[in-house]
Amino acid sequence: MRDTVYCVLCVLLTLMLGVLAARYVSDTWMLAFFESLQTHIALACTGGAVLALIVRRHWYAGALLIASLLLACHSIVMLREHAASPVSADAQPSFRLLSFNIDNDNFENGARIADLIVGSKADVVEIFEASPVLSEMSRISVVYPYRIGCGVMTEDCDSLLLSKRPLLKPDMRDLSVLWRNRFILATIDMDGQPVAFASAHLSKPYFDDFHKGELYYLGDILQSVQQPLLLAGDFNASVIEPDMRRFLRRSGLTHLFPEPSTWPIRAGPLGISIDHVFARPPLQLISVRRIEDAMGSNHYGLLTEFTVAK
Incomplete structure (x- = not known):
């Protein structure tokens, strides 16, 4: 039973991470909905990978955890890419x-x-x-x-x-x-x-x-x-x-x-x-x-x- 749960988790995580990673090799409108949700999906995958490691300590779940964290971190980098620092609230006019x-x-x-x-x-x-x-x-x-x-x-x-x-x-x-x-x-x-x-x-x-x-x-x-x-x-x-x-x-x-x-x-x-x-x-x-x-x-x-x- 433990192996079955681990296998299902890893398959689902692999599919979700594959969809997110596709943006780096293809720019297609079919990925657009998932691209806007990259931070959310990557963080969810991080939790899923941790759960997979709890179910069974295996290198593949560790690799999925690393991939999830990298995608989440890069999404934060992109969110900040064109950000400017706010000016003082006292700025006039x-x-x-x-x-x-x-x-x-x-x-x-x-x-x-x-x-x-x-x-x-x-x-x-x-x-x-x-x-x-x-x-x-x-x-x-x-x-x-x-x-x-x-x-x-x-x-x-x-x-x-x-x-x-x-x-x-x-x-x-x-x-x-x-x-x-x-x-x-x-x-x-x-x-x-x-x-x-x-x-x-x-x-x-x-x-x-x-x-x-x-x-x-x-x-x-x-x-x-x-x-x-x-x-x-x-x-x-x-x-x-x-x-x-x-x-x-x-x-x-x-x-x-x-x-x-x-x-x-x-x-x-x-x-x-x-x-x-x-x-x-x-x-x-x-x-x-x-x-x-x-x-x-x-x-x-x-x-x-x-x-x-x-």
Whole structure:
């Protein structure tokens, strides 16, 4: 019986580790879901390998333990690869961004989410799948009179950018043929400093190569931005995804480490970070924190404090 349990454990661990290790020899969208979960799966495999060693002390279980630890450690290295150190909380001037995928089917919580937006004290708000707040737009507009989305520059209400200050050179585009109007770019004068705010909602990375193509196109757009840049969005992928790593390397964007986990909400802090806030110097991130009440969405929202170095 002991040998059977040991054999089953080793076979399962070998298969899981083989899937994780495949990223090092192949870049295919079929691995995307597992790549974002590399830390979680590798740590689970570490526990499984320890269990296998308890069942039977054998060199193969030891090799699986080493492989699991190496994959877990490398995932941490990749999570930190494009991370910048946060600046002091006392840095001035400081501004606030609220970003939140509220879920297009979350109509019963539209009023609560509108309360969050109005009371957030954010300078800029970026909402994804914004239909639930369309009926609340009149009172939201009292605090945020300038917007793109939900009837402005588009008839639909999906991606939405709200601002207390006028929007300069507003732009709204498709990132691919899958979804319309899921990229927004606008320059806003933040107390004399022009700042480019970008909003992006990407397709899931296991939908063929659309995610990779959207990131490449997004990188092309952002390369032409000369102002300090803040990009927030639902990327449906962790920063350790190969196409995400290429995008960050190419665009010069950074994030804070560790990023708050935003999905799935049932996992809480043990989830993964697929909603991101990226900055490009001289814009610097002070903090990025999770809004603990998901308000019926399947994502947690993020509240970001940032400054622009002079």
